[in-house]
Amino acid sequence: xxxxxxxxxxxxxxxxIGGLRTALFNxxxxxxxxxxxxxxxxxxxxxxxxxxALQTLMEALRWAGLQWDEGPEVGGAYGPxxxxxxxxxxxxxxxxxxAQGKAYKCFCTPERLKQVNEEKARRKQPPGYDRFCRNLxxxxxxxxxxxxxxxxIRFKMPLTGKTVAQDLLRGEIAFDNSTLQDAVLLKSxxxxxxxxxxxxxxYLMKITHVLRANEWLPSxxxxxxxxxxxxxxxxxxxxxxVMLNPNGSGKMSKRNPPKDQHGNIxxxxxxxYMREGYLPEAMVNFLASVGWTFGExxxxxxxxEALARFNVADINPNNSAFPVEKLGWLNGVYIRNLAVDDLAxxxxxxxxxxxxxxxMDKLRTITPALQTRLKTLxxxxxxxxxxxxxxxxxxxxxxxxxxxxxxxxxxSAAILQxxxxxxxxxxxxxxxxxxxxxxxxxxxxxxxxxxxxxxxRVAVSAQKxxxxxxxxxxxxxxxETLRRLRLAIASLSG
RNA sequence: GGCCCCUUCGUCUAGCGGUCUAGGACACCACCCUUUCAAGGUGGAUACACGGGUUCGAGUCCCGUAGGGGUCACCA
Numbered sequence: 378x379x380x381x382x383x384x385x386x387x388x389x390x391x392x393x394i395g396g397l398r399t400a401l402f403n404x405x406x407x408x409x410x411x412x413x414x415x416x417x418x419x420x421x422x423x424x425x426x427x428x429x430a431l432q433t434l435m436e437a438l439r440w441a442g443l444q445w446d447e448g449p450e451v452g453g454a455y456g457p458x459x460x461x462x463x464x465x466x467x468x469x470x471x472x473x474x475x476a477q478g479k480a481y482k483c484f485c486t487p488e489r490l491k492q493v494n495e496e497k498a499r500r501k502q503p504p505g506y507d508r509f510c511r512n513l514x515x516x517x518x519x520x521x522x523x524x525x526x527x528x529x530i531r532f533k534m535p536l537t538g539k540t541v542a543q544d545l546l547r548g549e550i551a552f553d554n555s556t557l558q559d560a561v562l563l564k565s566x567x568x569x570x571x572x573x574x575x576x577x578x579x580y581l582m583k584i585t586h587v588l589r590a591n592e593w594l595p596s597x598x599x600x601x602x603x604x605x606x607x608x609x610x611x612x613x614x615x616x617x618x619v620m621l622n623p624n625g626s627g628k629m630s631k632r633n634p635p636k637d638q639h640g641n642i643x644x645x646x647x648x649x650y651m652r653e654g655y656l657p658e659a660m661v662n663f664l665a666s667v668g669w670t671f672g673e674x675x676x677x678x679x680x681x682e683a684l685a686r687f688n689v690a691d692i693n694p695n696n697s698a699f700p701v702e703k704l705g706w707l708n709g710v711y712i713r714n715l716a717v718d719d720l721a722x723x724x725x726x727x728x729x730x731x732x733x734x735x736x737m738d739k740l741r742t743i744t745p746a747l748q749t750r751l752k753t754l755x756x757x758x759x760x761x762x763x764x765x766x767x768x769x770x771x772x773x774x775x776x777x778x779x780x781x782x783x784x785x786x787x788x789s790a791a792i793l794q795x796x797x798x799x800x801x802x803x804x805x806x807x808x809x810x811x812x813x814x815x816x817x818x819x820x821x822x823x824x825x826x827x828x829x830x831x832x833x834r835v836a837v838s839a840q841k842x843x844x845x846x847x848x849x850x851x852x853x854x855x856x857e858t859l860r861r862l863r864l865a866i867a868s869l870s871g
Numbered sequence: 872g873g874c875c876c877c878u879u880c881g882u883c884u885a886g887c888g889g890u891c892u893a894g895g896a897c898a899c900c901a902c903c904c905u906u907u908c909a910a911g912g913u914g915g916a917u918a919c920a921c922g923g924g925u926u927c928g929a930g931u932c933c934c935g936u937a938g939g940g941g942u943c944a945c946c947a
Contacts, residue, residue, distance in 0.1 A: 387947050422946055487945075503873055504943070529945050547876070556874055556943095564945040571947050594875060595942040616876080621940070623882075628941080666896090670884060674895040693884075695877045696940055703883060703897045713910075749910040760908085812906090830906035842908045 380412030381585045384438075384445070385575070387419040388430035391646040392437040394699075395590065395620045395629060398664040402617060402692070403588045404443045405665070405680075409687040415582060416448030418459040419575070421568045437647040441657050442680065447582075455582040460574050467569035470577050470607070471530045471562050479606045480562060482528040483510040484521045505558050506531070530563040532572075532603065540598040545615045546694040552598040560599050572596060576603045584612050588689070591616035591696075615689055618668050618696045625698040635699070643701050654727055654754025655704070659711040663704045668693050677710055705752040712751050717744050724757050731758045733765035740765075743852045746844035761844055764852050771861065773868035774839040780869075781831040784824075789832050790869040792822060796833060797862050806855040811847040836865035 384400040386392065407414040416438070420426055435449065447453025457463060474480035485506075494504045511533060513521075521528070535554045542550045562573040569577070579587060593600075594616050604611045621627060622635040623643060629635055635643045644650060650660060661680050665671075669692050671678045712720065721737065721744045728735045743764060747757050763771075780789050795818070800806070803814055819829055834846040837858055843849055850858045 385947095389947075419947065425946065483945095490945085501872085527945095531945095544876095550875070552874075558943085561945050566945080568945085570945070575947095590941095591876065592941060592947095597875090618877080619941070625882085625939075627939095667883065670895095672885080674885075676883090676896050697884090698882060700883045700897070706897055709910085750908065815906095826906055834907060840907090844908085846906060 378585060380407055380410040381415060381583055382407040382412065382588060383415040383417050383579070383582065383584050384443075385417040385419050385578075385589075386434055387422065387425070388434060389422070389425045389427050390430055390433075390631070391648050392434050393629070393631070394645055394647055394650065394664075397437065397441060397443075397647050397660075398620065398667065399588065399590055399617055400438060400443050401441065401661060401664050402615075402669070402689070403586075405684060405687045406586055406588065406689050407446075409684045412585070413446040414443070415453070415455075415584070416445035416458060417578060417582070418449060419571065420459060420461045421571065421574055423461075423566070423568065433648065437651070440647070440651055441661055460569070460578065463574075463578070464567060464569075466577055466581065467563060467573050468567060471569070471573060474532070474562070474606060475530060477606070478533070480530050480532050481511055481513070482518060482522075483531045483559075483561075484513075484526045484528045485509055508559055511559060527565040529561045529565050531559040532562050532599065532606075534559050534599070534602060540601050542597045542601045543611075543614060544594075544597075545613055545690060546692060547616070550594070550597070554598075557598055557602075560596075562603075572599055572603065576600055576607070576609075579612060580604075580607065580609045586613045586615065586689070588615045588617055590619055591694075592619065615692065616694075617692065618694055620667060620699045621696055623699050623701050625696075629699055637701060643699070652755070654723075654751075654756070655708050656711045656715075656723075656754075659704070659708040662711070663707050667697055667700065677707070709752045712754070713748055715748070717741065717748070720744050720748060724754055727755050727758055728762065728765055731762060733758075733762060735765055739852050743844055743848060746848040750844070760842070763838055763840065763843075764849070768857055768860075771864070772839065773861075773864040774835050776869065778839070778841060779832055779835045779865055781828040784828055784832070786869045790866050792824060792829060792832055793836060793862050793866045793869070795822060797859060797866070800855065800859060800862075806851065806858075808845075808847040808851045811850055815847075832865075833862075837861045 382403040384403050386396055404414045406412075416435075418431060431449065438445070445451060447455065448458045471480065475482065483506075490506065493507050497504055510531070534557045538554050540552045540554055540557070542552065544550055560572055561570050563569055578584075597614070597616070601611070620629060622629055623637060624635075629643075629645045631645055634645055637643055644653070658679070662678060662683075665680075665683050666676060669687070671683060672686065715723070718741065721741045724740060724744065724747070725735050725737070728740070743761055747761060750760060751757055776786060780786060796815070799814055799818065800811075803810060815829060815833075816826070819826060822829065830846050834843055834849070835841065837846070837849055837853060853861070
C-alpha cells in the first residue's frame with residue numbers, strides 16, 4: 378500500500394511556522410516511503426476565509442521545497458482538493474448517518490444553546506449541548522421540517538462506555554464517552570464542520586497516515602467514533618508535539634507574539650522568516666530537528682539525508698519551546714556553506730528591498746567579508762548597505778566616531794594624511810596590498826592596528842561596525858576611498 | 872474546573888534495564904586568534920521533577936504527587 382499523507386490548512390491567513398513543520402513531517406513521511414503528499418484546503422468556515430491566504434500558503438510551502446503531488450494547481454485523481462467544492466460529499470454522508478440513526482437533526486437556535494450553557498454555568502456544570510433534539514420523535518422532527526426551521530446535524534455520541542483511540546506515538550488513549558459531546562457535523566448553512574469534513578476527505582482521498590498537531594487530541598475520540606460509524610478502516614494517527622513560545626509559556630500566538638531576551642518580537646509566520654532572509658534549507662533542517670533527531674549527534678543535515686533515515690515513530694511526543702537561537706545559528710552555518718556567487722545572488726534582493734541599486738561586481742567583492750558575519754541575509758543590509766548608497770550622499774563621520782582610543786583630532790588627521798599618501802603611492806588597490814602596506818606602517822606611525830584600522834574604517838564607512846576595512850576600501854574603489862579619507866581629514870580639522 | 876497529553880542541562884535533544892561518574896548542539900563563561908563585528912580553536916559550568924514500588928540492578932518499567940501544555944464553538 379502506498380503511503381499517502383496530507384497537509385490540510387485552512388486559508389485564514391499566513392502560514393504559521395508550526396504549520397510548516399506539520400507539513401514538513403507529512404511530506405517527509407510520504408517522500409521517505411515513496412508515497413504521495415497531498416495538499417487539501419479546509420475552507421469550510423466562510424466567516425474566516427481570506428482570499429489571499431491560499432497563494433501565500435502555497436508560496437511558503439514551495440519556498441520550503443514541500444511540493445505536493447495532488448492538490449490545488451496540480452490536480453489529482455481524488456479532487457477537488459478544496460473543501461468548499463466538495464459540499465455534496467459531506468451532505469451525503471451526514472444524511473447517511475441520520476438515516477442510519479447515528480446522527481440527528483438539531484433545530485436548537487444559537488440563543489437556546491447560549492441559554493443552556495449559562496444555566497449550566499450557574500449550576501457549576503461543565504458546558505455542552507443538552508441533547509434536547511436527540512430525543513425528538515419522528516413526528517416532532519417532521520413538524521419542524523415542515524415549518525422550514527433551520528437545523529444542524531449532530532453526531533449521536535454513545536452515552537456510556539469508552540472510546541479507545543490509537544496514536545502511533547502514545548499507544549492507546551481511552552476516553553469516557555460520558556464526557557463527550559454530540560458535536561455538530563453539518564452546519565445550518567450546509568457546510569461541514571472540520572470533524573465531518575476531515576473524516577470524509579481522509580477516507581475519500583485514501584489517506585494512510587494523519588500527522589496533525591496534538592491540539593486535535595481532545596476531539597480525536599469523536600473522529601474515531603465517526604470512522605467507526607461509517608464503517609471505514611482508519612488511517613494511522615500521529616499527533617505531533619506543539620512548538621511553544623521560546624520560554625515554554627504557551628503556544629506561539631499571532632495575537633501575542635513571543636519575544637526573545639532582548640525584547641524583539643519573534644515572528645510566527647513563515648513569510649516573516651522569508652523576509653528576514655532565512656534560507657529554506659536551514660529552515661527545513663531546523664524544523665526537522667525540533668521533535669525529531671537525525672542521530673549520530675549530527676545537527677546539520679540535508680533534507681535528502683533526513684529522508685533516508687526518517688521514521689515517524691521516532692518523533693518525540695513532548696511539546697517543545699521554539700529554539701529561535703538555534704535557528705539563527707543554523708542559518709549562519711548554511712550561509713557560511715554557500716558558494717560566494719550563490720550567496721551574492723541571494724543577498725541581492727535584500728539590498729534591493731531596502732532601496733539600494735545593486736552593482737553585482739561590488740556585491741561579489743564584499744560578499745566573502747559578509748559571509749562569516751550573517752545570521753540572516755537581511756542583516757547584510759545593516760552591515761554593508763552603505764556600499765550601495767549613492768556616493769554623493771556620503772557624509773563625513775563625526776569626530777567622536779573617528780577618534781580612536783588614546784588619540785585626538787590632530788593625531789587622527791595626521792594618520793589619515795599619511796594614509797592618503799600611502800594609497801596614492803600604491804601601485805595596486807586590493808585587500809591584500811592594502812593590508813600589507815598598512816601593516817608595515819604601524820610602528821613607524823606610532824599606532825597599533827586597532828587604532829589605525831579603526832580610524833580608516835570609520836572614515837570610509839561612517840560606521841563603528843562594518844565589514845573589514847580593506848575589503849570595504851576595495852569595494853568602494855580607489856577614488857572613492859581617497860575622497861572619503863580627505864573628507865574625514867577636513868572634518869577633523871574643522 | 873472537567874477531560875487528554877507531556878516531564879533528561881537555561882533551550883533543542885541522545886538514551887529504548889547493566890556500556891550513564893548521563894553524550895551532542897545552541898546559548899552562556901574563560902582563554903587563544905584578531906582590524907571593529909563576526910567566524911574559528913581550546914577549556915568550563917549546568918540536567919535524569921518528587922515520592923513509592925517492580926528488579927540482583929532504573930534516567931530507562933508500573934503507580935501516585937507535583938509541574939507544564941493542550942482542549943472544552945454551527946473555528947479549524
